[in-house]
Amino acid sequence: MLRINQLVFVLCGSVMGLLLGSSLVRSQDPPAESKPVLSVGFGVSDITPIRPTPMAGYYGVRYSTATHDPLWAKATVLDDGKTKVAIIALDLISTNPWMVRETRKIIEQKLHIPASNVMISATHSHTGPMLYEPDERLLGRFGNQTDEAKQYMIGLPERIAQSALDAQASLKPRSVSYAIGQEQQLAFNRRFFMKDGSVGWNPGKLNPNIVREAGPTDDALPFVAFYEEPGKLAGLLSSFAIHLDTVGGTQWSADMPFTIQESLSKVFPEAHLQYATGTCGDINHIDVRSGNRQGGHQEAARIGTRLAAGILRSWNSLEPVSSTRLAASHEIVRVPVQSHSSERSDWAKGILSKVNDKQLPPFMEMVEAYRIADVEAHPDGFLDAEVQVISLGRQVAWVSLPGEIFVQLGLAIKDASPFAVTSIHELANGSIGYVPTRQAYSQGNYEVISARCGQGSGEMMVDSAIAQLRAQFNSALQQ
Numbered sequence: 001m002l003r004i005n006q007l008v009f010v011l012c013g014s015v016m017g018l019l020l021g022s023s024l025v026r027s028q029d030p031p032a033e034s035k036p037v038l039s040v041g042f043g044v045s046d047i048t049p050i051r052p053t054p055m056a057g058y059y060g061v062r063y064s065t066a067t068h069d070p071l072w073a074k075a076t077v078l079d080d081g082k083t084k085v086a087i088i089a090l091d092l093i094s095t096n097p098w099m100v101r102e103t104r105k106i107i108e109q110k111l112h113i114p115a116s117n118v119m120i121s122a123t124h125s126h127t128g129p130m131l132y133e134p135d136e137r138l139l140g141r142f143g144n145q146t147d148e149a150k151q152y153m154i155g156l157p158e159r160i161a162q163s164a165l166d167a168q169a170s171l172k173p174r175s176v177s178y179a180i181g182q183e184q185q186l187a188f189n190r191r192f193f194m195k196d197g198s199v200g201w202n203p204g205k206l207n208p209n210i211v212r213e214a215g216p217t218d219d220a221l222p223f224v225a226f227y228e229e230p231g232k233l234a235g236l237l238s239s240f241a242i243h244l245d246t247v248g249g250t251q252w253s254a255d256m257p258f259t260i261q262e263s264l265s266k267v268f269p270e271a272h273l274q275y276a277t278g279t280c281g282d283i284n285h286i287d288v289r290s291g292n293r294q295g296g297h298q299e300a301a302r303i304g305t306r307l308a309a310g311i312l313r314s315w316n317s318l319e320p321v322s323s324t325r326l327a328a329s330h331e332i333v334r335v336p337v338q339s340h341s342s343e344r345s346d347w348a349k350g351i352l353s354k355v356n357d358k359q360l361p362p363f364m365e366m367v368e369a370y371r372i373a374d375v376e377a378h379p380d381g382f383l384d385a386e387v388q389v390i391s392l393g394r395q396v397a398w399v400s401l402p403g404e405i406f407v408q409l410g411l412a413i414k415d416a417s418p419f420a421v422t423s424i425h426e427l428a429n430g431s432i433g434y435v436p437t438r439q440a441y442s443q444g445n446y447e448v449i450s451a452r453c454g455q456g457s458g459e460m461m462v463d464s465a466i467a468q469l470r471a472q473f474n475s476a477l478q479q
């Protein structure tokens with residue numbers, strides 16, 4: 001039925017073009033074949049688990065009970081006639097290598113888009129399903145090896161790829177413009193210098209021992225708008241560096257990307273609204289200077305509405321791109337694991353045996369023990385970290401990084417990027433967990449205790465991203 005509708009629409013469009021074309025083409029317009037034409041299409045696919053399934057987000061088992069709002073795979077496919085790319089955002093906690101590989105395989109077979117041109121990131125919803133890695137190892141350890149979780153995971157690549165297939169089917173010439181909004185009051189660095197000289201992590205609201213934040217935030221709200229015709233927005237890609245853990249509970253929810261979409265769809269009811277999470281490994285929405293409770297759907301709506309407003313406030317600064325040439329590259333950066341002593345390895349085994357006996361050890365001990373077990377699953381001492389860059393002309397670049405990335409690393413990429421807009425998507429193409437800055441390792445605390453990758457790994461990824469950005473920019477200059 002959908003196909004017939006699309007066919008009718010395409011035919012109507014052609015007839016309209018024939019009828020109206022001659023009156024619309026002005027004599028000074030260059031011949032159509034010399035115009036740079038960018039075709040862009042959009043697709044969405046529902047990836048909500050059908051049956052009650054263990055939920056991601058916390059160190060404990062909880063099964064879903066209902067759906068507050070569906071989880072989506074959202075895809076944008078861009079085609080400049082020579083190069084085709086797909087940018088996909090998932091309402092999931094993370095991505096893992098298996099699901100990325102399988103999804104890319106389907107997209108490559110059916111759409112002929114190579115893996116290096118397919119960027120798949122997760123928004124980091126804590127109210128989505130736990131993920132399972134069928135042919136490697138369990139990512140979480142609490143009950144996710146249920147039949148429901150396995151069934152969900154096996155069917156997931158097909159469901160994600162469907163969003164790209166639908167995007168391909170809706171490819172049409174579109175104009176592109178870009179802007180960067182600002183939002184300075186929503187995101188907070190969650191690491192703090194404390195009065196005792198330590199660096200605290202989520203130290204709690206109104207904690208009198210806080211001295212100041214131990215890191216920055218990224219206030220930039222980059223967005224790229226695709227127009228079908230002047231005044232008719234077809235699609236919007238945006239990103240912002242804020243951790244998604246607002247709604248909680250046992251109902252499926254995309255968290256605040258859902259409310260960004262709700263707000264923006266009041267203005268653009270027919271547009272495809274796609275959001276990705278920026279580098280927010282040490283950023284969240286908790287304002288420790290206020291005693292207000294900050295959780296639940298109301299808080300997600302407050303954040304999403306403000307982000308939508310940040311985009312709309314900057315709408316008049318949208319600038320058209322000067323070229324629509326696409327480029328894509330990726331590099332597998334082999335980053336070292338965080339090392340530990342053999343005594344610590346024995347200690348970790350003891351802690352994990354307690355977990356298996358259902359006596360939960362202190363939180364940070366569990367975090368460290370899991371890290372050690374995961375690191376030992378990589379006896380060569382390295383992790384593969386995929387860094388990917390897709391760019392459009394000389395103005396717009398999308399960068400993806402595979403983990404929960406400290407904001408300073410994202411800022412370093414943005415500062416060095418020659419593109420006018422650089423949108424960074426974290427938890428993309430697989431995840432290696434937290435990626436702190438070199439400096440943070442000596443400060444310690446949660447993200448550092450949890451980080452599978454060793455000191456300097458984040459900076460290696462930054463170097464790769466900057467090198468790819470420069471190479472793509474330089475080659476765009478020569479076009």
Ligand SMILES: [Zn+2]
Nearest residue numbers: 124243244245
């Ligand atoms: Zn999280």
